[in-house]
Amino acid sequence: MVAFKSLAVAMLKGFFRDKMAVFFAVIFPLMFLALFGGLLGGSGGSEIDVEQVGKVSVLDDAPKEVRAYLKESLDIHRTSDEKAAIRKVRTGDADAMITQRGDTLVVRFSQADQVKAATVQGTFQGIVQSANIAVTGQQPKYALEADQVEDDSLSTIQFFTPGLMGWAIASGATFGAATNLVVWRKNGLLRRLRLAPVPTWAVVLARIAVSVAIAAVQAAIFIGVGVGLFGLQLTGSWPMIVPLLAAGTLSFMAIGLLAGAVAKSEEAAVGIANFVVLPMAFLSGSFFPLDGAPGWVTAVSEVLPLKHLNEGMLDTMVRGEGPGAALLPIVILLGFAVVVSAVASRVFRWDD
Amino acid sequence: MGAEITAEGLVMTYGDVRAVDGVSFTVASGEFFGLLGPNGAGKTTTLEMVEGLRRPQSGSVRIDDHIPSKREPELQRRMGVQLQASSFFERLTAREQLDTFGALYGVAAGRTDEMLEQVGLVDKADDRTEDLSGGQKQRLSIACALIHDPDVVFLDEPTAALDPQARRNLWDVLRSINDSGRTVILTTHYMDEAEALCDRVAIMDAGRILELDTPAALVRGLDAPVRISVAPGTLDADEARAMAGSDDVADEESGLTITTRDPARILTELAHRDALDGLSVKGASLEDVFLDLTGREYRA
Ligand SMILES: Nc1ncnc2c1ncn2[C@@H]1O[C@H](COP(=O)(O)OP(=O)(O)OP(=O)(O)O)[C@@H](O)[C@H]1O
Ligand SMILES: [Mg+2]
Numbered sequence: 001m002v003a004f005k006s007l008a009v010a011m012l013k014g015f016f017r018d019k020m021a022v023f024f025a026v027i028f029p030l031m032f033l034a035l036f037g038g039l040l041g042g043s044g045g046s047e048i049d050v051e052q053v054g055k056v057s058v059l060d061d062a063p064k065e066v067r068a069y070l071k072e073s074l075d076i077h078r079t080s081d082e083k084a085a086i087r088k089v090r091t092g093d094a095d096a097m098i099t100q101r102g103d104t105l106v107v108r109f110s111q112a113d114q115v116k117a118a119t120v121q122g123t124f125q126g127i128v129q130s131a132n133i134a135v136t137g138q139q140p141k142y143a144l145e146a147d148q149v150e151d152d153s154l155s156t157i158q159f160f161t162p163g164l165m166g167w168a169i170a171s172g173a174t175f176g177a178a179t180n181l182v183v184w185r186k187n188g189l190l191r192r193l194r195l196a197p198v199p200t201w202a203v204v205l206a207r208i209a210v211s212v213a214i215a216a217v218q219a220a221i222f223i224g225v226g227v228g229l230f231g232l233q234l235t236g237s238w239p240m241i242v243p244l245l246a247a248g249t250l251s252f253m254a255i256g257l258l259a260g261a262v263a264k265s266e267e268a269a270v271g272i273a274n275f276v277v278l279p280m281a282f283l284s285g286s287f288f289p290l291d292g293a294p295g296w297v298t299a300v301s302e303v304l305p306l307k308h309l310n311e312g313m314l315d316t317m318v319r320g321e322g323p324g325a326a327l328l329p330i331v332i333l334l335g336f337a338v339v340v341s342a343v344a345s346r347v348f349r350w351d352d
Numbered sequence: 353m354g355a356e357i358t359a360e361g362l363v364m365t366y367g368d369v370r371a372v373d374g375v376s377f378t379v380a381s382g383e384f385f386g387l388l389g390p391n392g393a394g395k396t397t398t399l400e401m402v403e404g405l406r407r408p409q410s411g412s413v414r415i416d417d418h419i420p421s422k423r424e425p426e427l428q429r430r431m432g433v434q435l436q437a438s439s440f441f442e443r444l445t446a447r448e449q450l451d452t453f454g455a456l457y458g459v460a461a462g463r464t465d466e467m468l469e470q471v472g473l474v475d476k477a478d479d480r481t482e483d484l485s486g487g488q489k490q491r492l493s494i495a496c497a498l499i500h501d502p503d504v505v506f507l508d509e510p511t512a513a514l515d516p517q518a519r520r521n522l523w524d525v526l527r528s529i530n531d532s533g534r535t536v537i538l539t540t541h542y543m544d545e546a547e548a549l550c551d552r553v554a555i556m557d558a559g560r561i562l563e564l565d566t567p568a569a570l571v572r573g574l575d576a577p578v579r580i581s582v583a584p585g586t587l588d589a590d591e592a593r594a595m596a597g598s599d600d601v602a603d604e605e606s607g608l609t610i611t612t613r614d615p616a617r618i619l620t621e622l623a624h625r626d627a628l629d630g631l632s633v634k635g636a637s638l639e640d641v642f643l644d645l646t647g648r649e650y651r652a
Contacts, residue, residue: 002455002458003455003456003458005455006451006452006455006456007452007456009452010441010444010448010452011441013443013444013448014441014442014443014444017443017480018442018443183442184439187437187438187439187440188435188437188438188439189439189440189441191405191435191439192433192435192439193456194405194423195403195404195405195423195428195431195433196428196453196456196457197425197426197428197429197456197457197458198456199425
């Protein structure tokens with residue numbers, strides 16, 4: 001027990017004093033979070049800037065409630081210069097120009113941002129149609145009620161925090177275990193420890209404890225920054241990420257130990273870990289959702305532990321599913337850890 | 353206190369290199385035992401088999417009643433080991449290394465300061481091991497081997513990177529360990545070290561023990577001549593040649609050197625003639641034994 005504790009403390013100190021390791025485990029993924037959270041429009045759908053030229057009766061004469069609703073999604077500037085307004089749309093300073101010619105509502109938009117272009121068309125289509133119905137004096141027969149399936153507060157940050165956190169923890173645990181194993185084997189510390197009255201399980205357990213502790217620190221910082229700076233909102237069963245992260249860390253550690261057992265040098269271990277972790281992060285939806293991905297990508301992702309960790313975290317952290325949603329991912333992650341560790345222990349050597 | 357070691361017919365081959373080729377010896381409890389030999393002689397490999405780091409391909413090792421390759425904690429707690437390459441935890445200070453190794457052997461942190469003092473690293477206690485010099489690392493590595501006050505100590509070239517002061521200081525440390533009844537085995541290239549420290553020395557080459565005895569007996573067995581020199585102009589060369597017992601005389605600018613197997617007689621003669629100016633007497637050393645046994649050409 002004393003041996004376990006002192007080994008764990010030595011490993012933790014070694015990690016936190018390694019500025020590069022800390023940078024890549026914590027700061028680097030946080031930069032991505034800031035990038036994705038900040039650039040890709042952190043909070044809510046962005047408004048559409050509309051240049052209105054002259055009088056547009058469907059807007060100007062719309063009932064009060066409709067105007068209030070439009071105000072939420074449209075930011076309307078009035079102007080009289082149509083050419084200047086079109087130029088603004090072309091250069092991206094505005095999203096659309098509208099004007100009225102007789103009974104026709106003319107909308108000009110830029111195809112540069114396809115999402116905005118579609119939104120502009122859809123919005124004004126709707127406005128024209130409801131104005132048409134209003135003219136007939138009939139009450140509309142059908143009504144539309146639209147609501148997203150996720151938590152109401154869903155925004156990009158909700159997606160990216162679990163994904164990027166999964167990636168950060170995967171790299172941290174994989175690199176940590178891989179370099180630790182290679183460095184200790186190369187500098188002879190593994191041999192030295194073999195001659196100390198310390199059971200092998202104490203060494204392994206210390207490494208597990210340290211990896212899980214580092215993952216916990218990463219998760220705390222990620223969630224803290226997400227909630228504090230980017231308006232991340234956690235849903236009910238988010239504490240399930242604790243067992244999820246522990247199981248995930250074991251899987252990634254196993255990958256790291258395998259890389260460390262195979263690699264002849266620290267550089268090779270880092271290379272192998274990179275070779276595994278980065279593609280895994282892409283294929284597991286850490287950087288973008290896999291919804292539109294081809295079938296083979298989805299098939300490959302099924303055998304990747306990070307995919308299951310990400311799914312489990314999305315379900316419990318932001319999709320509002322119950323704690324049960326974490327169970328299958330945890331089982332898969334633990335199974336993966338067992339299989340890969342078994343392989344790693346087969347290729348493991350105490351010295352070169 | 354102390355431990356008895358028996359090695360019998362140890363063999364270890366790497367591919368077609370017979371690194372250790374039938375090595376047997378015993379070390380008595382409280383003895384200071386040295387393994388002396390050129391590079392690649394098989395010293396480290398032998399030591400590793402005795403420590404239990406490698407299982408001999410044939411032959412056996414016992415330390416008291418234990419087989420070291422079984423890695424029994426009761427035995428390992430009594431063994432202190434310094435490996436040829438210093439191995440430390442990354443980015444820990446000297447003090448933290450000692451505390452950590454101490455904890456692995458279940459000793460209170462109290463001995464850390466004592467050990468730092470013994471190996472002269474008090475000033476470096478809070479430096480990270482990466483920032484220590486080669487010799488300082490080696491001293492720390494030895495301190496880590498001694499932190500738990502072991503009964504039997506294995507040191508693989510403990511003084512290889514040390515400056516003369518550090519070497520002498522370490523000799524003192526090792527002697528005091530041995531004086532308190534502990535068994536010490538070390539490997540070395542330095543003849544003076546083996547002569548100064550060891551009760552018995554095994555001279556190894558190409559995986560075999562060529563000679564095993566006390567340093568004095570090894571030198572005696574060589575029957576090597578003694579060289580006696582005096583300052584230039586003290587004695588005439590022909591006169592020296594005429595002396596009974598002088599085998600060879602070399603008259604050089606630095607002085608006159610008489611080679612003899614009967615130094616007592618020559619010295620009496622010199623005293624008689626009052627020709628003792630700048631006298632120096634060089635007996636055969638372990639180095640002569642060593643070179644005589646292993647030859648002068650480079651090893652693999
Ligand atoms: N792990 C290994 N794999 C292959 N050959 C080895 C290995 N370790 C040692 N050898 C070979 O075994 C022989 C003995 O090596 P050993 O390290 O025991 O020598 P040594 O006496 O300790 O030398 P030195 O004084 O240089 O430390 C050498 O020829 C060496 O090349
Ligand atoms: Mg050696």
